[in-house]
Amino acid sequence: MIMRPGQQLLLPANPFFIWATLLLALLCNMLPLGRTPWMPDFLALVLVFWSVHQPLRVGIGSAFFFGMAMDVHQSALLGQHALAYTILSFFAITIHRRLLWFSVPSQALQVLPLFAAAHAVELAVRMLAGGVFPGFSILLSPLLEAVLWPVVSVLLLAPQRRAPDPDANRPL
Secondary structure: OOOOOOOOOEOOOOHHHHHHHHHHHHHHHOOOOOOOOOOOOHHHHHHHHHHHHOOOOOOHHHHHHHHHHHHHHHOOOOOHHHHHHHHHHHHHHHOHHHHOOOOHHHHHHHHHHHHHHHHHHHHHHHHHOOOOOOOHHHHHHHHHHHHHHHHHHHHHHHHHEOOOOOOOOOOO
C-alpha cells in the first residue's frame, strides 16, 4: 500500500494487545454507571478501530461474539447488539482502505454515519420487540463516539509506533 507523505511506518500489532483492548472495552461497557442513552458504546468504538486497522484479525465473527456478550450482560433482546455490531464491523471492513487515507479528524467524520447506523439498527430492533423509546438523547451517543475516535486512535496505535531513529540517512 502506498503511504501518505508524512505518515509514520507502524510496527505489527500484537494480537494479545488487540484482544486485551477489546476485553477492556467490553468491561468498560459493563461498568454499572447506569446505562444512559447518551453514553458512548466503547466496545463498538474499539471494534470499529480494529476492524479498520486489522481486518484480518478482528472481523464480523468477533463482532458477533462481543455483541452476544453485550446482549447477555444487558438482558437485552438476544441478537440486538450482535446484529448492530456485525453490521458495524462489516461496513468498517468495507471502507477500511479508503478510511486510512484520511487524517484522524477526518476519519472521525467518516465513521460517524457508521456509529449512527449501528445505533439506529439497535433502536429499531428494540422498538420492534416492544421496547420503549429512550428519548432523543440517544442521538448524542454516535456524536460522542466520533469525538472519541481521535483519542482511541492515538491510544491504540501508541504501542505500534516506532521510536524516532537518529540516523538521518535511513529512509525508514
